[in-house]
Amino acid sequence: MTDNEEQKIEWKYCPSCGSELDPRIERIRFCIKCGVDLYYIKKHKTLPSRQGANPYVQPRVYPSSPAYYEPDKGMSNQAILDTKDNSLVHYDASLGLVADDKLLDTKERRLWTGWASISIPLLGFIVMQGVLFGIIILIALIVMDLNTVINILFNPFFLVIITLVELVLILFPIWWSGRYIQNPNFKNRLTVLGFTTRGYDGKEIAKEVGIGIGFAFVGLFVVVGVSLLIQIILELFGVRVSPEAESYGTITIYDLIVLILMILMMILVVGPSEEIAFRGFMQRGLSRVLSENWGFVLTALIFAGIHLISIFLISENLGDLFILFLLLFPPYFAISLMIGGMYRWREENLIAVSITHGVYNSLTLIIAFLYMIFY
Numbered sequence: 001m002t003d004n005e006e007q008k009i010e011w012k013y014c015p016s017c018g019s020e021l022d023p024r025i026e027r028i029r030f031c032i033k034c035g036v037d038l039y040y041i042k043k044h045k046t047l048p049s050r051q052g053a054n055p056y057v058q059p060r061v062y063p064s065s066p067a068y069y070e071p072d073k074g075m076s077n078q079a080i081l082d083t084k085d086n087s088l089v090h091y092d093a094s095l096g097l098v099a100d101d102k103l104l105d106t107k108e109r110r111l112w113t114g115w116a117s118i119s120i121p122l123l124g125f126i127v128m129q130g131v132l133f134g135i136i137i138l139i140a141l142i143v144m145d146l147n148t149v150i151n152i153l154f155n156p157f158f159l160v161i162i163t164l165v166e167l168v169l170i171l172f173p174i175w176w177s178g179r180y181i182q183n184p185n186f187k188n189r190l191t192v193l194g195f196t197t198r199g200y201d202g203k204e205i206a207k208e209v210g211i212g213i214g215f216a217f218v219g220l221f222v223v224v225g226v227s228l229l230i231q232i233i234l235e236l237f238g239v240r241v242s243p244e245a246e247s248y249g250t251i252t253i254y255d256l257i258v259l260i261l262m263i264l265m266m267i268l269v270v271g272p273s274e275e276i277a278f279r280g281f282m283q284r285g286l287s288r289v290l291s292e293n294w295g296f297v298l299t300a301l302i303f304a305g306i307h308l309i310s311i312f313l314i315s316e317n318l319g320d321l322f323i324l325f326l327l328l329f330p331p332y333f334a335i336s337l338m339i340g341g342m343y344r345w346r347e348e349n350l351i352a353v354s355i356t357h358g359v360y361n362s363l364t365l366i367i368a369f370l371y372m373i374f375y
Contacts, residue, residue: 015041097182103191104199107348110288111180111192117285117295118302120172121277125306128168135162156258163265166273173281193280194343194350195272205351211342212355219338219360223331230330239323259369263362271358275350278303279343296340304332335360 013020019033029039040048098106112120140149152158177192178184191198197205278299287295308328315321343353 011038014038016047098180098192099182100188103181103188104196106192112176112281112285114286114289116176117282117289120176121169121282122302122306124169124172124277127172128165131165131168132162135165156255157261160258160261160265163262163269166270169273169277173277177281190276193276194284194348195276195280195354196349197351200349200351208346208349208351209355211346212352213359215338215342215352215356216359216363219335219356220363222334222338226331226334227327230327234323234326255369255372259365262365266361266365267355267358270361271356272350272354274303275339275343275354275357279340279353280348280350283340283343284348292344296337296344300333300336300340303336304329307332 011021012023014031014033014036015038016036017031017034019031021028021031021038030037037048098109098111136149136153139152140146143149143152173193174186174189177189181188181192187196190196200208282302283295283299285295286298289295290298308325311321311324311328315324339353339356342356343350346352
């Protein structure tokens with residue numbers, strides 16, 4: 001290998017053991033952790049025999065992956081969640097970073113850790129809430145009038161625009177997924193998260209869209225059915241949960257425009273953003289670290305849980321909080337299980353899943369709009 005070729009080695013991690021290479025060494029030849037000859041791998045595209053190892057490092061069998069990467073060994077909970085162990089290893093060292101032609105074939109390999117699978121989407125959610133809070137504070141500082149601030153916050157067009165903050169959710173999963181890809185451009189990051197049409201022709205894309213729309217209606221019936229069942233059970237115990245009738249003003253063309261804009265936001269922003277974060281990143285990661293079933297259920301629990309945070313703000317006492325939880329958690333959990341099951345059924349592709357999420361949200365808005373008109 002020539003000097004020029006040697007300078008082209010710019011790996012951040014050893015392809016044999018996964019340990020980080022010292023960036024200060026311009027022409028590093030051997031991994032200081034496992035002793036593998038990096039020049040040999042660069043030239044021959046394969047791991048060398050033990051005879052090619054650094055003589056100053058104790059010989060070891062290649063590849064020397066961490067124990068919790070071995071496919072025939074179960075992972076302990078500590079191995080899954082211990083950031084000290086997992087933070088240093090960003091991919092399955094026995095396989096290396098995901099190449100472009102393998103982005104659609106990652107089902108049998110572990111990517112990010114269990115800890116990252118949970119914490120990265122939740123970090124995005126926390127930052128998203130922080131951005132919303134920051135916008136409210138900024139408006140208050142500019143306007144300096146409480147009534148005006150309230151009018152702005154409840155303005156329907158402001159609610160449409162503020163929905164764009166949902167895009168913050170996908171920033172962290174997209175950023176983190178790049179650590180596992182050989183060519184981490186934006187398109188490849190979305191592909192490894194399942195948000196892609198790669199490998200689909202026009203008919204197949206239309207099929208996925210049709211499946212997504214169809215299951216949005218199925219999800220609506222599931223949620224309505226679960227909600228009615230919970231309501232009936234609570235009323236059997238003497239808990240009245242029927243909402244009081246309210247009087248609404250006249251519906252105008254202004255309200256119709258807002259409805260259309262909100263539907264577009266649900267389909268183009270909210271659905272894809274939440275599905276990339278929770279199904280594409282969280283469920284994908286947990287399914288590989290734990291199992292498909294545990295990843296499926298745990299993601300559904302977390303997804304339902306974060307949608308109930310607001311009940312802590314509107315509940316006046318613990319009794320109200322408990323009733324609201326019983327009313328809202330089962331429907332959210334049911335729709336999340338359905339979408340998670342779709343994600344598994346559609347081979348971890350998010351086309352149909354995102355459509356289902358966005359259209360389902362849109363249907364709930366349409367029903368609320370019709371309720372305002374006729375009741």
